[in-house]
Amino acid sequence: MTGTLGTPVTNWAGNVAFPGPLHRPRSVAELQSLVAGAEHVRALGSGHSFSPIAATPGDLVTVADLPRRIDIDADARTATVSAGSTYGRVGAALHEAGFALPNTGSLPHISVAGACATGTHGSGDANGVLATSVCAVELVGADGELRAFRCGDPDFPGAVVALGALGIVTALTLDLRPTFEVRQWVREGLRSFDAVPEALASAYSVSLFTRWRGEGFEQCWIKQLADAPTPDPAWFDTTPAPGPRHMLTTEDPANCTPQAGDPGPWHTRLPHFRAEFKPSRGDELQSEYLVPRESIVDALHALDAVADRIAPVLLVSEVRSIAADDLWLSAAHGRDSAALHFTWVQDIAAVTPVVTAVERALEPFGARPHWGKVFTTDPSVVRSLWPRLADAEELIGRVDPAGKFGSAWLGQYVTPARHQL
Ligand SMILES: Cc1cc2nc3c(=O)[nH]c(=O)nc-3n(C[C@H](O)[C@H](O)[C@H](O)COP(=O)(O)OP(=O)(O)OC[C@H]3O[C@@H](n4cnc5c(N)ncnc54)[C@H](O)[C@@H]3O)c2cc1C
Structure with missing residues (x-):
């Protein structure tokens, strides 16, 4: 990702330009007030996607400047990490504390929230996509309020690989294993x-x-x-x-x-x-x-x-x-x-x-x-390939009825009935 508030912003590869301003809130409260007041808003992670998946007709926001969190619960074997943390930073801290994630993507430079939102994966017959390590997602919803989706909630399987459509994720809790x-x-x-x-x-x-x-x-x-x-x-x-x-x-x-x-x-x-x-x-x-x-x-x-x-x-x-x-x-x-x-x-x-x-x-x-x-x-064809895509569409419609986190891209593939922006 390049650019700052008010200057042109592109993705990492430079093939997608984001016209809107890039906001960099420094506290969750600042993010909440930004989201509450926005007509349309979406998050940009580290900008390593090649599709215009992060684009919005409104305000773009990065959570990279929110206070950093890597809160390890050794007994529960979980870590709650700030959404804008990179896998490189999280990996080093987890290893230092004796813990690990099962897998990474090919690069440690990507943000945890952005990677999980798109189903980013590494390799291994027994290794799931990186989002399979997530056991809770905290986000700022369309009304500006903080909410959480936790493993076991009926909506949880729709809230982890969510393409940025449910809100601005502030933290994710990850299941850990001993380091290796x-x-x-x-x-x-x-x-x-x-x-x-x-x-x-x-x-x-x-x-x-x-x-x-x-x-x-x-x-x-x-x-x-x-x-x-x-x-x-x-x-x-x-x-x-x-x-x-x-x-x-x-x-x-x-x-x-x-x-x-x-x-x-x-x-x-x-x-x-x-x-x-x-x-x-x-x-x-x-x-x-x-x-x-x-x-x-x-x-x-x-x-x-x-x-x-x-x-x-x-x-x-x-x-x-x-x-x-x-x-x-x-x-x-x-x-x-x-x-x-x-x-x-x-x-x-x-x-x-x-x-x-x-x-x-x-x-x-x-x-x-x-x-x-x-x-x-x-x-x-895309819509026919994911058997639970209609459930995801229903969840997005329920959580974000006005389409605040919607976009033309999302409307094309996931929410055609609602977000023709
Ligand atoms: C060199 C390179 C190597 C790659 N290797 C792999 C690989 O090994 N495996 C693989 O599967 N992919 C790979 N990718 C693709 C990359 O992992 C994904 O595109 C991933 O989404 C990038 O994460 P990001 O933080 O850059 O997200 P972005 O591209 O910034 O955003 C992606 C999506 O996440 C959403 N998002 C980001 N942050 C938040 C947030 N805080 N709240 C809500 N939504 C949010 C955005 O709105 C957008 O919808 C690679 C990409 C590059 C450039």
Whole structure:
């Protein structure tokens, strides 16, 4: 995110501009009064989404300047963290206190509220989206009052991955586990799509990278619990990377988390990128689709059929796995999933038709787009892909009847009857 109150604001990648002012309240009371007085308002997290998901016809607000909170309840094994905290900051504090989260996304730079709002995920057959660690959400509602949704409330599964539609989140309570160490290796040359399900299942978290220039994966990033066995030397007929790797071969591997099996705390190995450096490339676009995990080999072959369209505008693709959950708007809702990710060159005119070609290839698999990335899936198709989307729409209508947190984007995909702004 760039910009301050009164100056132009864009997302991290610079492909979405937010016309409205960006407010930076310094207390929850200030935020409450801002929300109560606003006609339309939405939150911007760290701005790492590529879709205009945070856009509003009214006021944009960041919670980054609210007082920082990381309140750990060791007995309950929970931590209540301020919504604008980054995973990097939260991870370091939790580890220091002997605790951990089960997983992270590829970068620690994103805010906890923004990541959870969009269903951001890492990898691992047994690891859910990051929002599955949330057990309570505190937010400022449309009337300016503070309210909470807690695990066990009937509306809770609609309130965590909520796309910013229920209010401005001020804090989230996260379930913790004891801290743990992870080792990461990079292997090269996984040739066959058929090996993908077994490869994804072979470690705590596995990411497979391809540039769609021939079947197979140039790099395989394996993140294993430190006390688990080292991957077999013959791991799927691959070879160990001879030195540190960046998945974007033009970028500096020093920006990536340590490899070669060097053990370290979970928050310094589960992300691909180090908190203190720029993640990925910057001048890029991203798209991602989640398909049922059992479809992954067929989905890869379907994409291979359009590889000659993909490769010229692609920087890299990544395949990951995610466990099913019950969160109404999570892309892994109700199904163990595999994620097919694309980092594109930053040329929306060249990329858009290829995104559409990818979506056509993945249509038979019920591919759900990542809410925070670029997609062209027809809104009616999007609405058919999430079985609890109508419940989410009902909840949004009940909690925010005047559409204060609504937007044209939300109206297109989630609340067509209400928010045609
Ligand atoms: C380099 C890079 C790598 C990425 N890697 C991954 C990855 O590994 N896995 C993955 O799934 N995604 C990944 N993403 C996508 C990213 O995780 C999501 O777009 C995520 O939402 C970004 O969080 P944010 O804080 O930047 O949210 P923003 O983009 O700022 O906002 C996203 C949504 O959250 C809402 N929101 C933010 N804060 C609040 C709040 N306080 N209250 C209410 N609503 C709020 C906004 O209104 C908006 O609707 C990546 C993105 C980049 C740029």
